[in-house]
Amino acid sequence: MSDSKITFSRRNFIRTSSLASGGLLIGFNLFNSCKPNAKAPIDLADLDYKDFNAYIKIAENGAVTIFSPNPEIGQGVKTAMPMLIAEELDVAWSNVNVVQGDLDTVNFQRQVAGGSQSIRLGWEPLRQTGATARQMLVNAAAARWGVDASNCTTKDGIITNTKGETLGYGEVVAEAAALEVPENVSVKDPKDFTIIGTDAVNVDIDKIITGKPLFGLDYKAEGMVYAAVVRSPAFGKKLVSFDASEAKASGNVIDVIEFDNKIAVLAKDTWSAFKAKKTIKAEWKTDTELESTEDHDKILKELLQDKEAKVLREDGNVDKAFAEADKILERTYEAPFLPHNCMEPMNFYANVTADKIHLVGPIQTPQRTAAVIASNLGRKAEEVHLEMTRMGGGFGRRLYGDFAIEAATISNLAKKPIKVVYSREDDMTAGIYRPASKYKIKASIKDGEITGYHLREAAVNGNMYGLIPNFFPAGAIANYKVDAANYQSKITTGAWRAPYTNFLAFAEQSFFDELADELKLDRVQMRLDLLQKVKGTTDEEIQYSPERLENVIKLAVEKSNWGKTPDTIYQGFSAYYCHNSHVAEVADVEVVNGLPVVKKVTCVIDCGIVVNPIGAENQAQGGVVDGIGHAMYGDFAFNKGVPSSKNFDTYRLIRMKEAPMVETHFVENTLAPTGLGEPTLPPAGAAVANALKAVTGHRFTQQPFTKNPEHLRVQNKEIIG
Amino acid sequence: MPTYTIKINGKEQTVDVSEETPLLWVLRDQLDLVGTKFGCGIGQCGACTVHINGTAMRSCSTPISVIADKEITTIEGLSKNGLHPVQEAWKEVDVPQCGYCQAGQIMTASAFLAKNSSPSSEEIKNAMHGNICRCAAYNRIHKAVEVAATKLV
Numbered sequence: 121m122s123d124s125k126i127t128f129s130r131r132n133f134i135r136t137s138s139l140a141s142g143g144l145l146i147g148f149n150l151f152n153s154c155k156p157n158a159k160a161p162i163d164l165a166d167l168d169y170k171d172f173n174a175y176i177k178i179a180e181n182g183a184v185t186i187f188s189p190n191p192e193i194g195q196g197v198k199t200a201m202p203m204l205i206a207e208e209l210d211v212a213w214s215n216v217n218v219v220q221g222d223l224d225t226v227n228f229q230r231q232v233a234g235g236s237q238s239i240r241l242g243w244e245p246l247r248q249t250g251a252t253a254r255q256m257l258v259n260a261a262a263a264r265w266g267v268d269a270s271n272c273t274t275k276d277g278i279i280t281n282t283k284g285e286t287l288g289y290g291e292v293v294a295e296a297a298a299l300e301v302p303e304n305v306s307v308k309d310p311k312d313f314t315i316i317g318t319d320a321v322n323v324d325i326d327k328i329i330t331g332k333p334l335f336g337l338d339y340k341a342e343g344m345v346y347a348a349v350v351r352s353p354a355f356g357k358k359l360v361s362f363d364a365s366e367a368k369a370s371g372n373v374i375d376v377i378e379f380d381n382k383i384a385v386l387a388k389d390t391w392s393a394f395k396a397k398k399t400i401k402a403e404w405k406t407d408t409e410l411e412s413t414e415d416h417d418k419i420l421k422e423l424l425q426d427k428e429a430k431v432l433r434e435d436g437n438v439d440k441a442f443a444e445a446d447k448i449l450e451r452t453y454e455a456p457f458l459p460h461n462c463m464e465p466m467n468f469y470a471n472v473t474a475d476k477i478h479l480v481g482p483i484q485t486p487q488r489t490a491a492v493i494a495s496n497l498g499r500k501a502e503e504v505h506l507e508m509t510r511m512g513g514g515f516g517r518r519l520y521g522d523f524a525i526e527a528a529t530i531s532n533l534a535k536k537p538i539k540v541v542y543s544r545e546d547d548m549t550a551g552i553y554r555p556a557s558k559y560k561i562k563a564s565i566k567d568g569e570i571t572g573y574h575l576r577e578a579a580v581n582g583n584m585y586g587l588i589p590n591f592f593p594a595g596a597i598a599n600y601k602v603d604a605a606n607y608q609s610k611i612t613t614g615a616w617r618a619p620y621t622n623f624l625a626f627a628e629q630s631f632f633d634e635l636a637d638e639l640k641l642d643r644v645q646m647r648l649d650l651l652q653k654v655k656g657t658t659d660e661e662i663q664y665s666p667e668r669l670e671n672v673i674k675l676a677v678e679k680s681n682w683g684k685t686p687d688t689i690y691q692g693f694s695a696y697y698c699h700n701s702h703v704a705e706v707a708d709v710e711v712v713n714g715l716p717v718v719k720k721v722t723c724v725i726d727c728g729i730v731v732n733p734i735g736a737e738n739q740a741q742g743g744v745v746d747g748i749g750h751a752m753y754g755d756f757a758f759n760k761g762v763p764s765s766k767n768f769d770t771y772r773l774i775r776m777k778e779a780p781m782v783e784t785h786f787v788e789n790t791l792a793p794t795g796l797g798e799p800t801l802p803p804a805g806a807a808v809a810n811a812l813k814a815v816t817g818h819r820f821t822q823q824p825f826t827k828n829p830e831h832l833r834v835q836n837k838e839i840i841g
Numbered sequence: 842m843p844t845y846t847i848k849i850n851g852k853e854q855t856v857d858v859s860e861e862t863p864l865l866w867v868l869r870d871q872l873d874l875v876g877t878k879f880g881c882g883i884g885q886c887g888a889c890t891v892h893i894n895g896t897a898m899r900s901c902s903t904p905i906s907v908i909a910d911k912e913i914t915t916i917e918g919l920s921k922n923g924l925h926p927v928q929e930a931w932k933e934v935d936v937p938q939c940g941y942c943q944a945g946q947i948m949t950a951s952a953f954l955a956k957n958s959s960p961s962s963e964e965i966k967n968a969m970h971g972n973i974c975r976c977a978a979y980n981r982i983h984k985a986v987e988v989a990a991t992k993l994v
């Protein structure tokens with residue numbers, strides 16, 4: 121069951137970290153910080169990794185620098201991951217200086233921002249790193265005192281022996297670094313945590329609120345020029361020829377370069393590059409069939425009806441259950457493509473020279489991107505030095521290194537340090553979109569029981585992956601089948617915050633409300649009854665814990681006053697498991713000026729131990745509002761390969777007045793942390809749709825809900841009063 | 842190209858750019874004031890908000906040619922050491938997730954509170970509605986504006 125799956129065994133940890141770091145867990149680098157009062161240098165190039173890994177650095181003056189290994193996209197790991205190390209190192213959080221680590225495949229593991237996995241997978245190794253460093257410092261102090269290390273205690277970077285003598289970490293760091301690295305150092309009992317579970321404000325807060333350079337777009341280097349790129353106006357077109365004479369005549373334009381079916385305009389500044397780009401007259405020919413959303417709709421609907429599809433999970437005999445049913449309920453749910461729309465448009469710096477490839481910018485997958493660039497340019501991976509900047513949002517878009525690859529290609533051709541900058545129009549029209557998808561869900565009812573369940577997915581380019589078919593309600597219904605089909609499109613698609621589940625949860629949690637109504641059961645009770653059937657399952661593939669899902673559902677009932685609110689509040693319920701976390705949400709909709717308005721969402725989350733409560737609340741609230749925003753307004757289509765929107769004048773994102781108040785409640789437990797960047801998003805759409813059903817009488821099966829505004833009218837005129 | 846002398850954060854600066862160049866790109870590329878962010882380029886998202894004579898304006902849609910004689914304040918010049926009540930409130934409430942839109946949010950909030958130091962919740966929502974936060978940290982933004990208002994009294 122899931123509880124054991126989310127706990128790392130110590131044995132596994134030692135083995136993986138030994139393999140990844142050549143047998144050493146932890147060390148200190150002293151080469152540039154051994155003078156009293158020395159400031160810990162923050163340039164990783166100054167560090168020598170020969171013998172040590174790269175997480176912690178302690179100067180002789182006691183200053184502690186912790187390198188945060190993973191990319192920061194707004195999910196808070198640059199604050200939370202170092203907290204794990206600092207907790208076990210036993211230093212005061214206020215004395216810790218956090219620095220973003222560069223890509224370093226030798227010393228760091230899994231430098232990826234994706235799948236809500238940074239804290240879950242870092243939980244054991246990062247604490248172990250801190251604990252091991254602490255033990256080495258204690259061992260050094262004990263040796264100097266001639267006492268037993270087990271009689272020494274630590275607090276806030278100070279080691280104390282039984283006689284009350286003290287030594288600061290900085291005073292023994294030189295000796296500690298020379299010691300053998302101890303193995304099997306134990307970590308703290310959660311009840312002894314002093315940093316984990318306390319509020320730590322975003323480590324970059326001062327830079328953010330004063331506008332210091334922090335993001336990829338802010339990065340500048342000597343001699344750098346700006347590149348704006350002309351791309352195909354439609355998916356499926358090929359560049360035939362172009363006239364850049366007007367662009368080249370502009371004083372600020374340096375070069376115009378054709379590459380990979382695109383044209384790069386290099387200029388001295390961003391505005392000149394953007395302006396000159398618009399003067400390029402390019403001729404494009406249609407290379408392949410130009411696709412439109414209406415074609416996709418037709419094809420996906422056909423795929424939903426096909427007899428066969430790829431079976432992802434099958435229990436019992438669904439066909440038999442449907443054949444014997446008293447009643448069959450069937451619904452289809454439809455979702456459009458979505459662009460990510462990170463506030464910071466895609467950009468990347470590259471300087472490809474004979475001796476190295478220097479890359480700087482916002483990227484969720486630095487290792488993979490560096491490897492692709494090295495391979496494309498016929499260079500060795502070791503020649504790439506990649507620095508990660510803080511990212512103005514990711515949401516999955518920066519998992520794909522296309523913009524960094526463009527930068528490296530252009531720099532290589534131009535023989536100059538360049539920065540590719542996307543305009544918003546480039547960003548929205550050269551996307552790697554959330555694929556359009558449709559779900560058909562069918563349930564059979566016999567003698568008042570749900571006897572069969574069949575979910576068919578039809579999606580563009582890919583299908584739900586990995587373990588998703590084993591999420592709730594898998595295991596709860598005896599005859600159960602999930603199958604999937606896809607249509608291969610030229611339109612580029614990829615991961616978008618909570619891939620697949622961002623819409624699958626909407627479909628299923630909307631369907632359960634319909635099922636409950638059909639069965640004349642209480643909507644929440646029906647979900648709880650289904651969970652009872654999963655308890656004690658021996659099915660190793662079932663991912664969620666029925667107990668933990670039941671718990672968040674019950675807490676959400678309590679915290680939201682479910683069913684006990686005044687008549688003017690219409691509630692919708694939804695609960696979902698994904699990214700190893702269990703979440704239940706209740707949306708409260710009220711009628712304002714004759715229109716339904718989502719006023720409040722109660723969100724209960726079980727993500728194990730909460731590392732940084734103030735950051736966790738922010739993530740949870742953001743996920744809910746993001747989920748509601750895209751369910752309500754997010755619409756994106758193609759007409760003969762041309763995207764329907766290019767900027768925020770025609771693409772609607774949720775704004776302040778539409779955002780409900782989100783009340784979050786985290787389940788207190790001592791279980792290892794699980795995902796948080798994504799899991800509160802998937803249930804939000806259905807919570808709202810289920811509430812909207814109550815107030816408008818309309819069952820929303822298609823996103824965005826505003827597609828047909830007439831459905832958002834309030835059904836009962838008396839309500840408007 | 843024409844030369845423009847503009848007053849930014851109390852300091853006169855001379856730049857040599859074409860007349861339609863948006864203030865945003867003058868700030869970012871010519872003057873190294875990169876705190877003002879590029880989001881959409883058409884005045885829809887608010888990431889590029891600065892104060893022009895104390896009013897919150899979109900620098901992406903303000904050509905350099907129209908701002909002579911005007912006082913411009915950017916996030917870098919809002920206060921010394923980040924101690925403007927709005928900046929302090931943003932830190933206290935821990936508003937940012939990715940942080941990219943926050944300079945624009947802070948500039949909008951500070952111009953708004955300068956004119957209305959005890960706003961209602963509705964007034965805060967109206968004032969901040971033009972600034973998109975893609976991370977959707979709207980609850981925190983709202984709270985921080987309330988907290989900032991108490992610091993201004």
